[in-house]
Amino acid sequence: MNRVCWSFFLLMTFLIPLGAQAPQTIFTNGRFYTVNPKQPWAEAVAVRDGRITAVGKAAEVMAAKGEKTRVVDLGGQFVMPGFVEGHAHLRGLGESQLNLKLNEARNWDEIVAMVAKAAAEAPAGQWIIGRGWHQEKWDKQPAQTERGFPTHDLLSKAAPNHPVWLDHASGHAGIANAKAMELAGVTDKTADPEGGEILHDGAGKVTGVFNETAAGLIVAAYQKHLDALTPEARAKRLRRALRLAMMECLSKGITSFQDAGVDWETLDQLRSFADESKLGLRLWLMALGSPADLRKRLPAYKDLRQAGGGFLTLGGIKAYSDGALGSRGAWLLKPYSDDPTTSGHNVTDLDVLAEIADVALEHKLQLCVHAIGDRGNREVLDLFARKLKGRDLRWRIEHAQHLNPQDIPRFAELKIIASMQGVHCTSDAPFVVKRLGEQRAREGAYVWRSLWQSGAVVSNGTDAPVEDVSPLASLQSTVTRLTRAGETFFPEQVLRREQAIQSYTLNAAFAAFEDQDKGSLEVGKFADMVVLDQDLTKVPGEKIGATRVLKTIVAGMTRYRAP
Template sequence: MDSIFYNGRIYTMDDAIPQAQAVAVKNGIIMRVGSDDEILKLRSDDTVMYDLHGQTMLPGFSDSHMHLLSYGYSLEKVNLYSARSMDDLIRLGKDFLRDHPGLTWLQGRGWNTDDWEDTRYPNRYDLDKITTEIPMFYTRSCAHIISVNSKALEVMGVDRKTQQIPGGHITFDEEGEPLGIFAEAARDLVYDALPKLQVSDIKRLIVNGARNALACGITSIHTDDFEAISAGEYQKVLDAYHQLEAEGNLPVRIYEQCLLASEPLLRRFLEEGHHTGEGSPMFRIGSLKLLTDGSLGGKTAFLRRPYHNDPSTCGIATFTQSELDDLVLLAQEKGLVSSPHNIGDGAMEMNLNAIENAQIKAPRADMRHSLIHCQITDPEIIKRCRDLNVIMHVQPAFIDTDMHIAGDYVGADLEQTSYAWKTMLDTGLHIAFGSDAPVISFNVMEGIYCAVTRKDLKGRPEGGWLPDQKISVYDAVYAYTMGGAYASYDEGKKGSIRNGKYADMVILDRDIFNIPEDEIKDIKVQATILNGSIVYEAER
């Protein structure tokens, strides 16, 4: 054996051997799982021995939806998540500009006015207080709304004559002048004006982001990276991953959720021969990603009825039903599953219509379509998801903020049937947990804590929000392991500690199944193992 991990408390997530003490690994594959007595007999002179000292081992975690490239990029931008006022936004921008002379664009991410005293969105005049010399933009934490300064508007060529963008919204003031606020598809006006990322940039950002993921015990990532580059330049992302893998520098396993928002672009991608499952054990093409609505906090999530706190809008549907039907059907015909973003119940209904249409017109065996976010729901939608065998990609730590606004935004009745993960499980749906990073942190322990306690990260409310939707610790861990593996057709290769599977594992400083639930969020990852090798180790 190449290595043996022993003297541990190993939870395998495998019903055949639920708990073990030791694991033997050869050539990156788990060869045997069992007791210390059984596994230590397999030791040879060359075997590397790892004494777990009674610590807890789990399968490596899978984040079923994030934006790894954008997360890596966010590490090089102004971090606005701590801002609690417009003055904070301005101060943080000025400080960053002072510490990074020579910038040609100032970029920041993470503002969220939901819990500010002044809840209006930052506009061009606010950001002009930071700089009028170079263009700049600040992205809301949800990524669905961008604010820019006057210099950026000039560079973008946006003025009072600019027309609204289908599937998006540009905010103008009472005099008809642009305020520098762009939502949904209108954000493309900002992105198209930015300096283009090159393959070398993309490689750096991916590696930097993935290293932080390893520190959270994440060994597999389902990621939408095409959204971080201009439409049609997806080959840069593919080249970056292929080069990293060839160099032996790709830190985690990748399942790419491919954002291809137009029929010509999708058709080109498919004609190049891309399909679900194409690739290697480290990098594979996953699904067609479609951004079909916005965010709840931005009031751009598409609802079937008007917002409770703003009856003038139902949000934004970025596609017509016909457009969605055509895209999902085209992908289905060529063997590419779909995983659309949908936060509102209106968007979920549209995507289910498109998936059902594709399955009827072009039936294929084992097409594991999925829905990303699945926040605003009712029992009928959840039942329909089950009937269509759709996988739910859920971000449990979203409730850290959303529990405080959901009722105001969608009404108390719809709030009661939303974020309904227990109902989804009881209905028989497959659930895969993730984070949507950099929208929120990809800290897995925080996600499990939120799913199990239904509390925010400050421990509120006592007893949990919509407590009938609490799930067990086991089910939460399963959603972060086998759930993600199933979504990528990998249930036979990873997601549990079992003979013949990849030796991807994580070591924790506490036993997640035998501590008070309120302490789960404080568990620390001690080490992360990929292909049998320790790729992250906490400082001691």
């Protein structure tokens, strides 16, 4: 591939072509915010072979125009590097489009009604799957609850002949109806699996709620149903889900997506898409599996780096330290303020985590560990310190939601990426103080600014389908910490505007060893951009989420255009 080389001086505002080929496309008449501190603003960008060949003043970039160069007039709109989604789940996002979407349900009664409607339209025995409920966000509580969670009774009455499984919004718990529990072989006497809990009422009856690893009992029963499908039917459903997810991402201005845990079936399908040039956005993947499974399978993917022309990379391994705060699965140093009987769950034995770390070192992959509670984070930091021995391998803690103040500076000291999600803060705010108490929440909950000021690299994302995959909503949360109720959640931890944008572009790329190719508009990097109807450097913080994506450009080609 021929690349254009340019000499830059006077802050790169004057360009001298050195015998280069003419660009294939020039984007001009835009306000380009480059996220490059040496040249923060530009008027035009030239592209050849999917990469940027010039950035600067319109007249100077246009001077390189050839007879076949296509010129795209952006009408004075705001342009910036395409968003890099730093932590989300592509398959889950796609499947959420195929199943019941419970995020907007105002209460348990509405969810039960949705299930009843689905049962009336589906043949008996067909599974009904949904995701997105959160008991702390309803406008009223169910008549029957246990430890704040609904019970399965109304759900079982609504769908007596259909197995039902409804994932909690966090993805770390769920509720099943009687039929699903019957198929899973769950009774009142079923023992809790290690790292999980089956909730019971005062009489010892199962409530239908399965926390952390206990959810695997129901998921295994659902998996048997999926396994009974023909390979063609399974593949067709998977392809459809992945395509829907990619379309959704492009419509939100996302040009790169870091998938926080893919199964091998999904990985093989994505590699097939890459080989067929059918990936619309760039994917960076974390593999999931036990140490033995990873050692067995990873050699077959050792060359999966920027496959399909820079669109698919297997770069990390995903592991879990604990669960989620909303379901009281996050592993805490002290018990929950609203339930002193528990301090959460360690969902992966620490010896197993250590072995996964060894696998990551053997295969030169980044280790990316989910840790939400302060003990979960401390244990992972301790493990990283033992394994890294001072090396900078950009290992990551995914979420890093609640930290003990003593552990905040350790991220920078150990060179650990804080892979966080701005929107989690404002979404979780209604129950954070309830779970942790005022002091713990103020000192250690979603402490983006404290981490940034300590020298840590903070990246951003949404954890979709836990939250909407919109980077703009997450950016608004990052710079305002405003909840839906209009309250500000510990505003001393907001990021400045340029920091927030950097967390969603250059920092997120850095977190995957991809900052040499993406994250800013610079010569030699991929021509991945998003065109917006508002200037994110100036629009009031509370209006960032209302910004419209006008175009999403990947490799110099428009992959999404607003209606």
